Amino acid sequence: MARLDFTTKTERLSSLEEVRTSRGEGVYYWVDIDALHPEAREAFRGLDINDTVITEALGLDVDGRHDVYDDCLHVAVTSGTLEGERLARSHVDIIIAGHVMVTVRRGPVEFLEQVRRRYRQDFVKFARSPSFLLYECFDTLIQSYRRTIQRMGVQVEKVQSRIFGEVDDGIFTEVSELTQDHLVLRKIMLAVREVMHELATRRSPFVSETAQPFLDRMVDSVDRLASDLGVGREILSETLNLYMGIVSYRTNSIVKRLTVVSVIFMPLTFLCGVYGMNFDTNTMMPELTWPYGYRAFWVAVVVITASLLLYMRRKRWI
Numbered sequence: 001m002a003r004l005d006f007t008t009k010t011e012r013l014s015s016l017e018e019v020r021t022s023r024g025e026g027v028y029y030w031v032d033i034d035a036l037h038p039e040a041r042e043a044f045r046g047l048d049i050n051d052t053v054i055t056e057a058l059g060l061d062v063d064g065r066h067d068v069y070d071d072c073l074h075v076a077v078t079s080g081t082l083e084g085e086r087l088a089r090s091h092v093d094i095i096i097a098g099h100v101m102v103t104v105r106r107g108p109v110e111f112l113e114q115v116r117r118r119y120r121q122d123f124v125k126f127a128r129s130p131s132f133l134l135y136e137c138f139d140t141l142i143q144s145y146r147r148t149i150q151r152m153g154v155q156v157e158k159v160q161s162r163i164f165g166e167v168d169d170g171i172f173t174e175v176s177e178l179t180q181d182h183l184v185l186r187k188i189m190l191a192v193r194e195v196m197h198e199l200a201t202r203r204s205p206f207v208s209e210t211a212q213p214f215l216d217r218m219v220d221s222v223d224r225l226a227s228d229l230g231v232g233r234e235i236l237s238e239t240l241n242l243y244m245g246i247v248s249y250r251t252n253s254i255v256k257r258l259t260v261v262s263v264i265f266m267p268l269t270f271l272c273g274v275y276g277m278n279f280d281t282n283t284m285m286p287e288l289t290w291p292y293g294y295r296a297f298w299v300a301v302v303v304i305t306a307s308l309l310l311y312m313r314r315k316r317w318i
Contacts, residue, residue, distance in 0.1 A: 002030040004123060006130070011120055019100060020046030028130040029100040032116075036106050048072075048097050057104040061091040064191030066198045072097040073206040075195050077137075078188040079111050079144050082151050087181035089188065094137060096206040101133050111137070111144040131211035138196060138218055145189055145225050149232070152181065156235050163243040175240050182233045186226055193222040260318055267304050271297070 003014040007026035014022075019029045033043045035058050044054045053067070053074045065076035073096040080087050092112065093104040103112060119136050155178055163171065199207050200216035207215075275288065275297070287293050312318050 001032070002119075004028045004030070004130070004133070009123070011123055016043060016046075022099075027099065028133070030133055031100055031102045032112065033102060033104050034107065035104050040104075044102070047100055047102065049095055049102065053095055057093040057095060057102075063091075063188055064194050065093070066195050068202075068204060068206075073204060075199070077141060077192050077195060079109060079141055080148050080185045080188055081110050081144060082148055085155065086177065087148070087152075087184055089184070092137075094134070096130075096134065099130075101130070103137070111140045114140045114144070131206075131208040134199070134207065135211050135214055138192075138215065141192065142218055142221050142225070145185070145222070148185065149225060149228055152178070152185075152229075153232060156232055156239070159236070160239050163239060163246060167243070171243060172240070175236055179233060179236050182229055182236070186229050186233075189222055189226050189229070193219055193226070196222065256317070260312060263312070264305055264308050267308075268301055271300065 001014045001016060001019055002011060003018070003022075004011050005027050014029065016031070019031060022029075031043070031047065033040050037043075040058060041054060049072050050069060053069060053072055056062070056065075056067075056074065061078070062076055063078050065074060067074040074093065075096075076091065076093045079090045079092070081090070082088070090109040090111075091106065092109055093102075095102040095104070105112060115133075115136050118140070119133065123132065159171065159174060159178065196215050196219050200212045200219060203209075275285070277285075287296075290296070309318070
């Protein structure tokens with residue numbers, strides 16, 4: 001639990017009991033709750049937050065939530081980070097009451113850890129109202145999206161470089177998983193965008209007017225990131241089409257070689273078939289008794305083969 005004093009610009013850790021009992025002027029608290037903890041509901045006691053919000057925060061994850069109550073504001077965001085090669089989602093509910101901001105998560109969340117490490121310095125330099133913490137959360141969340149998109153871009157580049165080498169049909173699964181991750185990340189980013197737009201445009205006692213212009217600018221940042229994500233999806237689609245073209249070209253090359261071999265052997269097979277027939281060698285096929293017949297056969301084979309190869313080379317078939 002963090003205690004922020006906007007009068008003296010000081011910050012320190014505090015306990016839940018202090019949060020429940022303290023109502024000092026200019027004092028604001030950040031309470032971080034892990035919903036997986038068995039006493040998560042008990043942690044809300046004395047924070048002046050209604051039961052409906054508590055139940056929703058500890059219940060099913062709902063992206064893009066923006067609910068305004070008489071005693072608090074409840075929004076929900078989802079971060080997307082890469083764990084290994086796949087996208088991992090982390091849902092966070094943010095509840096803003098009169099003197100406290102409560103974040104409800106399920107296990108460690110990367111962007112909240114980043115907020116926890118950096119907010120102290122920014123608090124002393126830039127904080128003007130309790131909405132400073134809300135701004136820090138969204139600003140760090142957008143930076144998390146940006147890092148994830150950059151890492152996904154590296155994955156797309158690796159797929160592109162691999163298609164010109166030896167690859168198997170597993171590339172279809174890889175491209176499908178990457179495309180699915182792009183779609184999921186875009187979906188949660190657009191949900192966050194709508195939440196920030198509501199916070200930036202709707203007047204509320206829980207969001208200061210000084211923070212709203214900054215939130216509005218971050219909406220544009222999310223739009224640009226979503227556009228970058230769309231470019232990644234298009235590149236993946238073009239990469240798969242390019243791979244299919246390469247496979248088709250290689251297949252055509254193999255078929256062309258096989259066709260060349262077939263064309264060469266067709267006349268040779270005809271000759272073998274003719275002189276392999278069981279006719280009377282004296283009357284029907286006198287050339288079989290010719291002393292130079294065997295040599296003449298091989299000369300014909302070489303001439304036919306060379307002529308066909310020369311013809312196909314001039315036609316640039318080989």
